[in-house]
Amino acid sequence: MKKVYRTFWSYDVQKTETWLSDMAAKGLVFERLNRWTRCFYFQEREPAKRVYRIAYDKLSSSVLPKTLQDEGWKKAASAGNWEFTFNEQPESVIKTSPIRHGIIKHNRMITYIFYGTSFYVAGILMANISMLASSWRQDGGSNIVESPLWILTFIFFAILFGSMVLGIYSIAKITGTNKGLDGTTAGFWPVDEIDQQSEKELKKARRWVTKVKFSWMYSPDKMEHWLESMEQRGLNLHRVNKIGTIFHFTKGEPRRIAYRVDYQRGPTQSYFAIHREAGWNEEFTSFSNMEKWTIWSKAYDEGEERPQLYSDQSSRLKHAKRIAITYTVMFSPLVAFYIYFIIGNINRADTIQDWLSWSSSGLFIIAILIFGTFIVRIWAYYGRLRKRNTAWGN
Structure with a gap:
């Protein structure tokens, strides 16, 4: 029995799946996982080609669904709500696989915890540094008293700093994993759609207008009204920068464009597909894993009713309340x-x-x-x- 420790294996389940397949090809077949020690146990057997899939389900059963069994999936191990399955067929012929939605939800919750912890730790660090700077300025210097207890202070700040580093790493890693699992884009205007030469020409012709908008997501309705009023003045939205604070417009003809700012905790690829099929254009999507804001636009003719992203106003009200509570x-x-x-x-x-x-x-x-x-x-x-x-x- 061989043991391998992988502390952050759940941060990138796709990489872990590939690793398990590589281990099986070397003759080390995965047997079980200790969630608390993060230790994987392998049994030495004949080398085998296996495709692994990891799922997270709070209502997992000891028996796989029949559709997965018919596809050739078998259960390798379970650890808490984590479920490991494998398939001995070539990956190219596998059509049905265990769903990933549970992992995405679990990762999102972990991200929320790390966001909260990072904010809290940053506040403690800022408070202590600020008070130290204030005392230094007020007293005109410092008087350090030697004491063996100073080691506790250093350990305390080392733990805080380590927690910050761990939080930042975890958020970045999990965010990337979730994007790979749900198939969403990075969340900004694609680079290949930005024609730098034409933008330079627009700037030379003085047809380029740039506006800066901070924290617009806290008043989505006002943001919608502002964008629509810019269109009515003949300032057509061209693109938004990566972080959603700089809006670039081109001087043109007044247009009737309906804008809608929408918030989703964890939108899937189908969310974007549904709205695109309904005629909405995605102008901007934030890249944060914790909060996903999207600016949608849709043209309409004079005499037509202004397009609505949500036809049910009560649903929009409930949605707004959820945002406020969040x-x-x-x-x-x-x-x-x-x-x-x-x-x-x-x-x-x-x-x-x-x-x-x-x-x-x-x-x-x-x-x-x-x-x-x-x-x-x-x-x-x-x-x-x-x-x-x-x-x-x-």
């Missing part, structure tokens, strides 16, 4: 965290002037204003939709 859950702990440190600074300060002189206090106030504004804006968006929905109902 961002509230994301940002409220950060706001509470910074308020806690501000109160701590106030208690340590002798006078209000001392408190205001600390650079950390200003940083915390700015952070509270930024994240607090995000929460207020997204709930204001929900309130506007609810008011419109009530007016239409009457």
Whole structure:
């Protein structure tokens, strides 16, 4: 029995599947997995050609579905909700495979946890660095007292820094894996569709207009209205940059274009296919695994009703409420965290002037204003939709 440890095997299941197939070809056939130690156990046998598939299902059964059995799939092992299957047929002839949706949902949840942890750790690091800088400036230097307990401080900050690195690595790795599993694109305007020469000519002819829009996703309806008003003025949307903050327009004729900003936690390839078949054009899709924002556009003629991405207004209202709750859950702990440190600074300060002189206090106030504004804006968006929905109902 051979043991192999792979700590981050679940971050890239496709790579793990290939690795298991390579091990089988060497005569090491996968037998079982210890989830807690991340250890794979292999039995030495005759070399075999096997195609492995990994699935995650909270309601997994000890028996594979008949459709998979008919296709030649067999169960290799199970570990908790993880299920490992293999097929001895060539991969080119296999038509049906275990579904991946469970892995995508599981990965997304892990990503949320790492996002929250990273924000929390970043807040602690920023708070400590800010307080250290403030004390240094206020006292005119530092007086380091030797103590064996300093090792605990170094260990604490090493753990925080390691947690940040692990969080960033995990988010990046899992995001890439999910994109490969669900078949979605990287989320921005394809490079081959950007004609740099024609853009240079448009700029020389002064027909190129660039606008910057930050945090527009917290007021989606206002963003839709802004884009449509630009079209009516003859400024036609040409493309959006990768991170969705810079909008490039060309001067042309006024157009009737309906814009819709949509949020999905984990859109599949079918989500984009359905809207494209309905005549909608994808102008921008964010590349974040945690939040997927898409700007859709659709032309319509005079006299036609303005196209709607969702025909049921109550569904759109519920969708907006879900968005508001999501961002509230994301940002409220950060706001509470910074308020806690501000109160701590106030208690340590002798006078209000001392408190205001600390650079950390200003940083915390700015952070509270930024994240607090995000929460207020997204709930204001929900309130506007609810008011419109009530007016239409009457």
